[in-house]
Amino acid sequence: MTSKHLKFIQHSGKVVPFDRANVDTDQIIPKQFLKSIKRTGFGENLFDAWRFLDEGYIGKTDRQENPKFVLNYPQYHDASILLARRNFGCGSSREHAVWALLQYGFRCVIAPSFADIFYNNSLNNGLLPVTLSETQVDTLFRLTYENKTLTIEIDLETQQITGEKLDTIGFTIDPNRRLRLLEGLDEIALTLKHASEIQEFEKQHRQRMHWLFSSR
Amino acid sequence: MNQTLFDKIWQLHFVGQRDDGLELMYIDRHLIHEVTSPQAFEGLRLANRMPWRKQSILATVDHSIPTRNRHNGVEGIDDSIAREQVITLDKNCREHEIEYFDMHDERQGIVHVVGPEQGATLPGMTIVCGDSHTSTHGAFGALAHGIGTSEVEHVLATQCLVQSRSKNMRVEFRGTLPRGVSAKDMILALIRQIGTAGATGHVIEYCGESVANLSVEGRMTICNMSIEAGARAGLMGIDNTLMNYLEGRPFSPVGKQWNDAVDVWLSLNSDVGATYDKEIVVEINDLAPQVSWGTNPEMVVSIDETVPDPASMSYEKAETAQRALQYMGLEPGVAMKDLELDKIFIGSCTNARIEDIRSVAAIVEGRRVASNLQAAYVVPGSGLVKQQAEAEGLDEIVKAAGFEWRDPGCSMCLAMNDDRLYPEERCASTSNRNFEGRQGHLGRTHLVSPATAAASAIQGRLADVREYL
Numbered sequence: 001m002t003s004k005h006l007k008f009i010q011h012s013g014k015v016v017p018f019d020r021a022n023v024d025t026d027q028i029i030p031k032q033f034l035k036s037i038k039r040t041g042f043g044e045n046l047f048d049a050w051r052f053l054d055e056g057y058i059g060k061t062d063r064q065e066n067p068k069f070v071l072n073y074p075q076y077h078d079a080s081i082l083l084a085r086r087n088f089g090c091g092s093s094r095e096h097a098v099w100a101l102l103q104y105g106f107r108c109v110i111a112p113s114f115a116d117i118f119y120n121n122s123l124n125n126g127l128l129p130v131t132l133s134e135t136q137v138d139t140l141f142r143l144t145y146e147n148k149t150l151t152i153e154i155d156l157e158t159q160q161i162t163g164e165k166l167d168t169i170g171f172t173i174d175p176n177r178r179l180r181l182l183e184g185l186d187e188i189a190l191t192l193k194h195a196s197e198i199q200e201f202e203k204q205h206r207q208r209m210h211w212l213f214s215s216r
Numbered sequence: 217m218n219q220t221l222f223d224k225i226w227q228l229h230f231v232g233q234r235d236d237g238l239e240l241m242y243i244d245r246h247l248i249h250e251v252t253s254p255q256a257f258e259g260l261r262l263a264n265r266m267p268w269r270k271q272s273i274l275a276t277v278d279h280s281i282p283t284r285n286r287h288n289g290v291e292g293i294d295d296s297i298a299r300e301q302v303i304t305l306d307k308n309c310r311e312h313e314i315e316y317f318d319m320h321d322e323r324q325g326i327v328h329v330v331g332p333e334q335g336a337t338l339p340g341m342t343i344v345c346g347d348s349h350t351s352t353h354g355a356f357g358a359l360a361h362g363i364g365t366s367e368v369e370h371v372l373a374t375q376c377l378v379q380s381r382s383k384n385m386r387v388e389f390r391g392t393l394p395r396g397v398s399a400k401d402m403i404l405a406l407i408r409q410i411g412t413a414g415a416t417g418h419v420i421e422y423c424g425e426s427v428a429n430l431s432v433e434g435r436m437t438i439c440n441m442s443i444e445a446g447a448r449a450g451l452m453g454i455d456n457t458l459m460n461y462l463e464g465r466p467f468s469p470v471g472k473q474w475n476d477a478v479d480v481w482l483s484l485n486s487d488v489g490a491t492y493d494k495e496i497v498v499e500i501n502d503l504a505p506q507v508s509w510g511t512n513p514e515m516v517v518s519i520d521e522t523v524p525d526p527a528s529m530s531y532e533k534a535e536t537a538q539r540a541l542q543y544m545g546l547e548p549g550v551a552m553k554d555l556e557l558d559k560i561f562i563g564s565c566t567n568a569r570i571e572d573i574r575s576v577a578a579i580v581e582g583r584r585v586a587s588n589l590q591a592a593y594v595v596p597g598s599g600l601v602k603q604q605a606e607a608e609g610l611d612e613i614v615k616a617a618g619f620e621w622r623d624p625g626c627s628m629c630l631a632m633n634d635d636r637l638y639p640e641e642r643c644a645s646t647s648n649r650n651f652e653g654r655q656g657h658l659g660r661t662h663l664v665s666p667a668t669a670a671a672s673a674i675q676g677r678l679a680d681v682r683e684y685l
């Protein structure tokens with residue numbers, strides 16, 4: 001199954017408090033797993049160096065879980081919303097990081113800020129990145145810790161986060177990106193609707209910067 | 217209207233708005249490698265699509281190939297999964313008739329070293345690559361973005377990137393660079409100053425006389441690490457130094473085309489009075505060689521400083537710093553120069569060009585790598601860099617000093633092959649990322665300039681290169 005062009009309308013799920021800033025894509029999916037030429041199979045190695053005590057490689061079974069890592073706490077085994085600190089997803093452009101999060105079971109990441117490439121990669125795969133203020137993120141962390149678990153509902157249509165124990169939180173996402181997620185449209189097909197415009201542009205571009213179009 | 221270099225390149229490549237309001241930017245050059253392209257080609261195949269303009273694509277292998285025993289080619293790659301990845305790129309390039317420097321090609325190398333070296337990176341271009349360090353190419357006055365695999369597929373199929381317009385940020389390096397201090401130290405100092413998210417959403421334009429005085433290679437080192445400051449791209453102005461570098465390269469235009477190109481290129485520089493959304497000044501008159509102590513590239517101090525104390529930091533930073541110190545096996549207050557090393561890595565798209573190797577050779581000539589080191593590598597950025605270095609006798613100098621002289625590739629920058637750190641090994645590295653496990657499971661990375669790495673190899677500890685001049 002490909003994880004491409006996933007729709008996102010609304011999602012209700014458990015929050016896991018991942019209390020770290022600057023989580024980089026090298027942590028989300030370590031490099032030894034990037035050798036795969038497929039789009040699937042990354043979930044089991046999400047956060048590999050933190051989730052397991054032994055060093056992982058593709059196909060390794062019999063892993064030793066790290067009981068101190070928050071994703072391994074029994075109460076968060078079925079969490080589908082990752083709550084993190086600022087600059088989430090910095091570093092490498094590897095889209096494998098987003099695939100790994102989705103394939104592990106996450107549908108949404110909430111943080112005060114995201115690195116640019118990761119943010120785009122998420123939107124391109126239907127993993128919803130929700131940017132909230134530091135204070136709002138603090139509140140969510142507090143509520144999760146206080147209640148041990150917190151279940152919330154994220155609605156992209158109304159751009160609201162609701163939950164039993166919390167005051168409704170609004171969030172915004174670029175309206176065009178939002179529409180595409182809601183409808184689950186294929187990005188390439190959308191662009192190719194403008195194929196003649198691109199061709200027209202290319203013609204003018206060829207005149208302005210003709211050296212770009214010679215033999216090489 | 218006074219425009220920046222970024223504004224002008226954007227305008228030159230703006231195709232239009234899609235039905236859904238998002239903007240399309242035309243892409244002149246698409247660089248690809250084995251790790252982030254297979255799923256994109258597979259996507260094309262499944263949707264029955266073809267590359268829009270294959271002449272715009274240049275491919276090479278770099279990330280997962282070994283850096284020795286290359287004579288057996290693809291068959292010689294022991295790791296069967298890595299081998300499949302390389303074979304897949306071979307196949308995709310053959311099928312789509314894409315210009316490709318394979319493992320046997322003397323022009324093969326790290327994609328961000330190869331493009332510029334071939335003249336495939338030209339001023340005023342828009343460039344993408346499924347790799348975050350595509351920012352390197354900004355040194356040529358080209359707008360170069362690192363992209364994810366879905367975007368690689370999108371550019372293959374449409375020649376366009378869906379983009380929202382970035383903001384402009386101006387970084388001025390003010391002053392004159394002291395002896396022994398290099399472009400690498402400048403960029404580390406900037407990231408230390410503004411942090412790893414300091415430039416998020418922005419394209420950085422680097423300005424100032426000190427930047428104009430740098431060689432093109434030094435400029436690439438700075439633009440390369442723009443991504444470590446969170447920037448969408450790095451950019452530098454277009455000048456004669458650049459023209460001299462580009463003229464006569466295999467992909468560079470010639471004759472009348474060259475003249476036409478130069479006219480356009482020179483008109484792209486930022487206008488006097490152009491405005492920026494953010495402006496930063498980094499003073500470099502007294503800059504010392506920089507070295508990272510932690511697990512992200514803003515955790516940096518001068519070589520003559522000590523390991524910082526989390527107790528003196530804000531709450532949030534302190535926690536991150538504490539974790540970093542623990543991972544790095546460091547105590548606050550220890551002098552950086554007292555840190556004993558296990559390995560030295562000189563390579564990567566940040567610092568594996570000929571000038572970098574020259575600066576290493578100048579320091580290690582007639583000296584020996586310290587006996588406490590497990591290994592010291594020099595990994596040239598491309599086959600042509602390797603050839604050039606050998607023609608200058610630099611390989612003999614570094615080998616005589618005790619370094620291993622490897623074949624070109626990413627190598628221990630991300631340790632996808634056998635070149636790596638073992639748990640708790642400490643390394644002075646000329647690469648760009650000191651993330652946990654980046655150079656090997658539980659490995660400890662200190663980011664430094666090539667000159668600092670060379671001096672540290674001799675010393676067996678992190679060293680102040682100024683004592684070696």
Ligand code: SF4
Nearest residue numbers: 349564565626629630
């Ligand atoms: S050398 Fe390192 S940073 Fe550069 S492209 Fe290769 S892996 Fe990426």
